[in-house]
Amino acid sequence: VIAGLFCIMKIALAQLNYHIGNFKQNANKIIEAISAAKSNNADLIVFGELAISGYPPRDLLEFDHFIETCYQEVEQIATQCHGIAAIIGLPTINKNAKGKKLYNSAAFLNNGKIQSIHNKGLLPTYDVFDEYRYFEPADSFECIHYQDKKIALTICEDLWNVQSNAIYKNEPMEQLIKEQPDFMINIAASPFHTCQQQERLSVLQEKATEYNLPLVYVNHIGAQTELIFDGNSMALNAKGEILATCNDFEEKLTYVNLQDNNQSLNQINTSKITLIHKALVLGIKDYFKKLGFTKAMVGLSGGIDSAVTFALAAEALGAENVLGVLMPSQYSSDHSIDDAQQLADNLKSPTYTLPVQNIFDSFMTELATPFKNTTFGLAEENLQARIRGAYLMTLSNKFGHIVLNTSNKSEAAVGYGTLYGDMCGGLAVLGDVYKTKVWQLAKHINKDKEIIPENSISKPPSAELRPNQLDSDSLPDYNLLDAILERYIEQRQSPQQIKEAGFEASTVDKVLKLVNINEYKRFQTPPILRVTKKAFGMGRRMPIVGKYLS
């Protein structure tokens, strides 16, 4: 057999939805995929980074028992690898005297055994990633020899030390290329944000053409609380053209022959708002499935945020499984109640209506002494929101629905929300979606028919906690606010830079101060589904007592 001529390798890209720490389920999925790939005469099947444990396992990696279980499961999986080889990610123990205790590794399985272990060299430790918290970076790399081919195997970030942002001194492919490999495989756990699909494709294309080698890239799909993995596993030829993909946001087993250039070339081309929509639906679906819940509850105000959250939940869980709770106060307008009910009716979802007024009055009666000689203000406004929070949580405790939080990113940024009130819930669906994007999402949801009442989209936003209240009483117009927030949060511009871009100085100072003094509120919000490059939560870690631009 002359290498590269007669030996045509058929490779299966296994894009699966793993569940962190759920070893039996992950192993079963992996074994089923191996079996299916073998039936399809594949020579090699490739799974994602840390597939056996799910990604990110976070501090579960600090438990020896967790690490041992990972290894044992992969050993078991290896026993299925006869007539087919597999590559699968797992954590392994660093047996050297110095350095961190673990490696982020890939195992090459063949002939019923773990044949070799390959360790990750570049450990992303920024934004949502904490890999150097756990792993020692590898500094030596070797190709896999299989069926007369040499495979340059790398793990996710190993390929990402791109020219424009070379944050690592090391370069795993520089070692591997010396062995003159036939093609590259990169196993990944690369979460979604709206620019990630284009950025990822351009990195993979850069590397395929730089090394003049075909590249097989296998990613996870599925959501692990905040992080949503979009998949988009793919195979590229040495020119960087797409030979095959696994699509986005779904489990998929795709086959490719790297030597076969007759396959149709694919392209990735989806609008950002469509991507956000798909990501959020998957984020909700997996949060419930992985926690073992089926029913959600949303407080419906008649406003745009709760309407969009509700519609997304209905899509993810089935409209019959999403309960709308209308909790009008004396300041709620009639149209708000009508709009909220109309939304639920459009979807045929159940509702409860629970007024706030009587409970609010009970509080005021009890608080009469301490509140003597004070006037209606923030305390009373927030109390209405907190009564609503208590309603939702009490229903949740009684009936087992998870409450979905409806705060958007603009509100979360400036602290325009009530802790334990509208900021309650198990998962924040829109917490990484600016208000201006929420409107776009609403229109996108309504593109085929009106699900969200037009009035919820078109009316001026209001918290309705005092008479005739409008968001614009306290905040700049959302177009202006979101533009300033995006410059500060995503781009990390200085006040001076933002002002020089044409924004009014006093508005900029006010907004940045609001962002910084509200870290204490964001600290206690539910986990937020991440769809941008910089979401609140694990990817943005700020001191609470800090005093900066505030």
Next chain:
Amino acid sequence: VIAGLFCIMKIALAQLNYHIGNFKQNANKIIEAISAAKSNNADLIVFGELAISGYPPRDLLEFDHFIETCYQEVEQIATQCHGIAAIIGLPTINKNAKGKKLYNSAAFLNNGKIQSIHNKGLLPTYDVFDEYRYFEPADSFECIHYQDKKIALTICEDLWNVQSNAIYKNEPMEQLIKEQPDFMINIAASPFHTCQQQERLSVLQEKATEYNLPLVYVNHIGAQTELIFDGNSMALNAKGEILATCNDFEEKLTYVNLQDNNQSLNQINTSKITLIHKALVLGIKDYFKKLGFTKAMVGLSGGIDSAVTFALAAEALGAENVLGVLMPSQYSSDHSIDDAQQLADNLKSPTYTLPVQNIFDSFMTELATPFKNTTFGLAEENLQARIRGAYLMTLSNKFGHIVLNTSNKSEAAVGYGTLYGDMCGGLAVLGDVYKTKVWQLAKHINKDKEIIPENSISKPPSAELRPNQLDSDSLPDYNLLDAILERYIEQRQSPQQIKEAGFEASTVDKVLKLVNINEYKRFQTPPILRVTKKAFGMGRRMPIVGKYLS
């Protein structure tokens, strides 16, 4: 001048309480200390790691403007350094093409200028530390030459790659020792936990004797939200004997002549419970001071947790600034109300009494339809706690007190608490103190006179949310529970290991499952003052949807 004989260097150890991002205040403190040290004829003054910004600045380090400001402030401070030199920590820019954008640095200031910059080599990235998130590790190290002396300057972790736990391959002192330095200086930001003072001393002694050099060690004091810095800056001679210290938990300027062996030798010797007490009081004090607040509020149940929280707050803020709020429900016993009132009376603190019953009844009236044919259970129990949460937050919004959370670590671990109810507040004072330690703390607080009513200490713990409820109805005895939790959380033992240590299998499985399924609750709790090696919060990062031992 013959080095080491006639030139006796007088060194000032400046142990200061910095405020993250509060550049003007930090710079003023530093300049005042330089001025005082100069008046005392010191040759050199040493400040802590990242002193100019406060530690940890976290993602503020991602703002170019923040980094530039740090450098400008240190340049300004340098202008004060005439006739005295200074060493001070700051972040600086990595000008190399590859690697992370920043270094964690120390500047040597003399003759009115920044004379040299020295970068940190070992970057702690575990537990509460995230340094590789921001910084490139330095790989070359040079001594400072000053007054005919060579000073081996390192930054915190640079000295901590100890034999028993060598998680780094590099060793900065191995390079520096080749220059034959006269002594070592280590500037640090080393937060407190109950074992840290002993561990720190033993590391410093190991290094002083290993290199046979005197060692000056300067740490921060003060709390930055969760992290409490205890100080304990010190100078050791080459035998590892303590020549001088700055004490713990207070700002201090201490002077030392390393050549002077006539100074009295000091020892560190304080009981753990005394340390926890000091740490928590400082933690509360700084949280309020750094946020600009003066008054706290605590919901007083008559139980031990709220009593201890209240007493600590009274010590930190003045008893007159701590408001006790008694919120009895129909299930509260008379003695609970009496005990709560007695505590406030002992301290001469103000109280409000706000019953829960009428508001609870209002909720039940409104919920009559959805709750038809259901029986009193968890939903109704939690509702009482949430009414209390709403009371506290409403009073907080009205009068500007910060609510202190009273949950202990045992409860937080097993999820024995109500989200948005008793889990509310701005800061969790006892969230890293197991229940069994809370009792010890109560007795310690009462050591001179009875502050906490004896009955609050001696009675069996109860949430009093249903008739005759006791914690022991749902949980193992706290001695047993805490022992299992400590093995799982602090020591990260496997179920098997804990069972083999003699704990009943079903109890172990139940407790570990409770810990793991309650990550979602802990995600939304207030920041917790850290006093152990493994506190809930930033130092323990767990997946919410994970399924492991659950």
